[in-house]
Amino acid sequence: MTEQAQKYVGGGVPRKEDPALVTGKATWTDNIKLPGMLHFALLRSPMAHAKITNIDASEALAMPGVQAVYTAEDINNDMAAGLPCAWLVTEDMKSPVHQPLAKDEVKHLGDAVAVVVADDRYVAKDALEYIDVDYEELPVVTKMEDALKSDSPLVHEEFGTNECYTWPLATGDVDEAFKNAPVIVKERYIQQRLLPTAIECRAVVANPDPVNGGFTVYTATQIPHILKSVLAGICGVPEQKMRVVAPDVGGGFGSKLNIYAEEALAVVLARKLGVPVKWVEERSENYLATTHGRDQIQDLEIAATSEGKILGLKVKLLADMGAYLQIFTPGIPTFGGFMFPGVYDFENYSFECKGVFTNKTPTDAYRGAGRPEAAYGIERIMDSLAREVGVAPEEIRRRNFYEPFDEPTETPAGIQYDSFNLQGALDKVLELADYEGLRAEQKRRRDDNDPVQLGIGFSTYTEICGLAPSQVLAAVGLGGAGWEAATVRMLASGTVEVVTGTTPHGQGHVTSWSQIAADVLGVTPDDVEVLHGDTAISPLGRDTYGSRSLTVGGVAVHLAAGKVVEKAKKIAAHMLEAAEDDIEFENGTFSVAGSPDQNVSMATVAGEAFLGINLPEGMEPNLTEDSSFDPPNFTYPFGAHICVTEVDTETGFVKVRDYFAVDDCGPIINPIIADGQIHGGIAQGLAQAIYEEAIYDEDGNLVTGSMLDYLIPGAPEIPHFTLDRTITPSPSNPLGVKGIGEAGTIGSPPAAVNSVIDALSTHGVTHIDMPTSPMKVWTAIQNAKGERAGTRDADRSGRPAQATDNVDEKGSESL
């Protein structure tokens, strides 16, 4: 971080992305119109599980404006392979065939069975109504515990089971640790299913290239580079003839990190018909056809000394895969398996995850992807442990924190955290929140029997960022290729082009990468253009997810720019007739040490490099350098959060009054952008904690199938955030940066739920599952009252996580 003078890095440079966005001039995929373009729409199954016995499309085909109607028979043979799952968590993992259109059987509500291609969208949609499909209903399974029973209906008959895999991880001697432990706490938590809901739905346009016989695919994706390779492979197009463009993309949160049926269909249809085709998703379609997030049942057991020092942790997960495996589906919960030990220093850990098929939309990455689930588990049970041993929640955490360190340190899960100082973050957040004052207010309200009680909830989290080290990715079944690429070139005019393999969709890479390059090259951010998101312009990349962009891609920009300076220095030495070692570079000017008058600007050197007339012996012209950065380790940002809630004990209504967060993601490139990421992340975590839940009924219907029923919080539901930070550089990369895209979503759910429970602790409530809807909170209070009054068989429906048939009542609860 100290190699160059930092002029722009660390400053709140206003975003270069904004002008197009605030004036309505961005290019969304849905804005793309090509000559002769046709539109397609998909007929989706109205049933969760059924045999398709007949499809009659003749009426639809006869409609004016309809160009074609295809079913699986017509399409799937045009595919070289089905839609892939790239994460082989175990050798014997069961991976079902997944084609763009379902052939004999539909396996979840919204499974596509036919596609209509028409002159416009309205006509295509109309025609769907005239396709006759005969279904023969099959039994449906939607709950994981039911799916694992021997008499359960099978999602994939050919496997003879609904179990996709079992993945174990163990270190130390967990059984021994538990045998003599003075304190053991056991909990079950539900990670409800979520609908990611980027405000821009998905869309794709495929355009046949008449010159090379390939295709250009424009798609609302986070991963144009991965898509290019995979789409070429599964559609049988030579990779070099496939070009993928991610234009402006309206949020992703993991839901645009996939290889979707519609993207493959677009290529196949464009090839069949020889014209450009377009598909635009609608929101209710998005809720069925785009991957969902979370959906786990978590069983945790923690063993500790009577002072609350952790002796061991056992975690067992059931993770809902849905009906098929999308690109990373099985690996999301196992990736989380590395993170359950959290920020606590102990030795004995065991983890087991079972992936389970159900007749529901597939799950996959959703902001945090496995780590929010893990942080929730450990941070909730830390509060339970605190209650059990009778210490305050902040104290139980302190007793178990790692001592601060700045070199890689082995964890109970067998990975290496990079650098920590949780004590610093916790101290800071306690002060920021006026913790003493909050406790005093809480006591006042308790003494006064105020119907509205105050809750103060903690989480001290870490997460794994920067999907990266290729060898580690290979070791966990992800194949490798975790690097990120950048090219930095000085143009003849002295301005700069940065080409990056990351693919922003709201994160502000254009601005941040400009700052990084500007500081190294001694230019201004306005002199730098950042090119991205088009495989023809940026041929090498591994894209944007897992908070990897800065820690891998931003670092690659930094390194490539450094190489440019190295080469420029040689040219400058030649021009100044001095030894290279005597050349100094500052503020965009090369000068001879000790004689500052002898100097030449970077722009002049760039011009010289371009002309190629007067270069050192043997040097090639041009100032353009590449970097492919493959870091030695992940990065582990961390932080301490306090969520303050007001809980109305009469109505069960939860209001988040304040939220305080101290996050440490190492040195900051752009504080405005970093804070924005934290705001959005916390809000998305609060959304899970308090508002959102995707609910399926027993027949596999998505009850929350539109924005009317699925409660995305608006501005009134979200509090003001008070942020601060500590800075602990990571040893994993030369900038010391850690990543911040998901931290808020990982830290906030446990802080919020711990807060609600803290508010109700004097009422005897010790557990409520997410989302903490008024009905659930109210029921928990009533149940606790009943138990206190000595009623042995109090209604336990308010603690659904404690019962095996736990989700029956939720349909009525979350609204």
Added chain:
Amino acid sequence: MRRIKVTVDGKTHEHEVEPRLLLIHYLREVLGIGGAHSGCDTSNCGACTILMNGESVKSCTVLAVQADGEDIMTVQGLAKNGEWHPVQTAFHEAHGLQCGYCTPGMIMATISLLKEKPNPSEEEIREGLEGNLCRCTGYENIVKAVKQAAGSPVS
């Protein structure tokens, strides 16, 4: 088909349209106004918010034929002679946008909100924008942008 005459961003258009065509689709598909966005099919998200005769409306809840004879303003018509509207400037300066997909709707809703309440409290801002969803910003900097815009001259 029905003939309609609509003024959009100061320019008058005449078209034959299907009676069922939504205004949002008329703006996007017929007029090519890509700055009017659509984010749902249940009138919840507010991405499609525009001004009709100065009032904010969700253009997915209006049929194109209902806009016949009306005066529509979208985010693309706000800048005058290359000068941004103060609300656009405030969203940029306060970092009130990330992916920017909700932004045109947020900006139009803010203009309408500030017309009704030139000096809104934080609570009034949050309530006033409740029909507009943002998945990126957590609303923190949107509220800040509205406060900032309220401090500057707003038309």
